[in-house]
Amino acid sequence: MGMTMTQKILAAHAGLKSVEAGQLIEAKLDLVLGNDITSPVAIHEMDKMKVDGVFDKDKIALVPDHFVPNKDIKSAEHCKCVREFAKKNDITNYFEVGQMGIEHALLPEKGLTVAGDVIIGADSHTCTYGAVGAFSTGVGSTDMAAGMATGMAWFKVPSAIKFVLKNKPAKWVSGKDIILHIIGKIGVDGALYKSMEFTGDGIQYLTMDDRFTIANMAIEAGGKNGIFPVDDLCLKYISEHSNRKPVVYEADADAVYDEVIEIDLATLRPTVAYPHLPENTKTIDDSVKDDIKIDQVVIGSCTNGRMDDLRIAASILKGKKVAAGMRLIVIPGTQQIYLDAMEEGLIRTFVEAGGVVSTPTCGPCLGGYMGILAENERCVSTTNRNFVGRMGHISSEIYLASPAVAAASAIAGRIADPETV
Helix, strand or coil: CECCHHHHHHHHHHCCCCCCCCCEEEEECCEEEEECCCHHHHHHHHHHHCCCCCCCCCCEEEECCCCCCCCCHHHHHHHHHHHHHHHHCCCCEECCCCCCECHHHHHHHCCCCCCCCEEEECCHHHHHHHHHCCEEEECCHHHHHHHHHHCEEEEECCCEEEEEEECCCCCCCCHHHHHHHHHHHHCCCCCCCCEEEEECHHHHHCCHHHHHHHHHHHHHHCCCEEECCCCHHHHHHHHHHCCCCCCCCCCCCCECCCEEEEEEHHHCCCEEECCCCCCCEEEHHHHHHHCCECCEEEECHHHHCCHHHHHHHHHHHCCCCCCCCCEEEECCCEHHHHHHHHHCCHHHHHHHHCCEECCCCCHHHHCCCCCCECCCCEEEECCCCCCCCCCECCCCEEEECCHHHHHHHHHHCECCCCCCC
């Protein structure tokens, strides 16, 4: 029986010739990730284990990003805990304020994630690194602790759904629209504990930033991971960011999939996820008809805070102003993205349009800070979740969309088609 791409990676890291769906394995880890919220819990669990340090100081990444720069005393204490642990264990990849970024934008940029890796992170969106052909998945803080101590983790080998992406998407259709369309089609549990494996000729039209966005939101369909084939564009990205040699795996021709779903990218329209689930999607055409007035727009996060995202938003905002009473918040994903956006004049565009630009942080995505919503307020956001109370007051509403739709909506003061602003 053939194996999927994910199953091949897991078999190699478990030292097995083959694995099959449902099998329990123990696999070697190439990277263990934690942030300022999840790492302190893992650190305290490691203290209970009474282990002598970490398994490999070069294979742990600690990225304070959720409440950083510290928003209050509690977040400051969490970051202090992580900082002291990193110093005590001489952790190579600890990213302090000034060097940090949003973890899932930062690690690929720093070359810490390459094809063929097995990566766990105490953050549900660790599945992002499937964009570079790695098996990466979110775990709890206790699993993170075990991973830091032993360099191993156990997995139940996932079955898979094959998504065949065909044809070239239209101008304003991005990775965000593709994954929102998929989640709308299969539901938030449609890929529960399954590998979402993306294939097809349509992938050639997707930038790396598109692929990061799609893999990032695999968890919003319940997926264990999302993963893309390693093509020339992917290899070029890896070579530009990492000194590590990628290991390329391909699914067998006779690999078994629970389902094969074809998506014609040429037929897709910009897509919006309405409150309060990512599966509650409508096309921009229906959204415009609904005439939904909004109070705030957020462009950023581990889903859509990369250069392509900022360029697209700036191309729409340039020379225009946000609507009266509108709050536009732009959050570059990393310090390097911030600098690159500054060099290209994108930051000036956002400020001149009437927006504010933040240091890299998860901030408003999880209702942390830098854009909390008040009672009954509505926000168009390029983040990944729109659950009840996710960004603030329980009566507030979040509409998930691409940077293009978000920027257009900031100008219009209501959900808008980027073609028309």
